[in-house]
Amino acid sequence: MISRLNYAFLSLTTHPEFGKLLLRLTFGVLMLFHGVAKVQHGIGWISGMLIAQGLPGFIAYGVFVGEIITPVLIIIGLFTRQAAFIYAFNILVATLLVGMGKFFTLTNVGAWGLENEALYFLGGLSIMFLGAGKYTLFAGKEK
Incomplete structure (x- = not known):
């Protein structure tokens, strides 16, 4: 009885390609909200933090790559692994700039x-290792 229920459940839920699509859409769309906020409110505060760390302020424009371009690429399934790598790197840099004071906190x-930072970072790495899957706007281009 339990074996038959388990088999039925597994047959209904074994859809790894759909899982890859759901992962891509979830992390891509959620990151786009962050990118849109940067477009609406600017990146001056990021530039200021970079300058305070002795880095050039123009690096802040990279946030548009990490929070707008890469999520769109991840969503549509184009250059997914490369985009996910940049996405994860963007989160790592953001965490190093603003989040390290929270490392030992609850x-x-x-x-x-x-x-949240860990979830986004590991989600990006997961997408990088899994690839786009078959449900993309560019089917057959990536595996």
């Missing part, structure tokens, strides 16, 4: 202080 609900 929130009021018990979450790790860098939980």
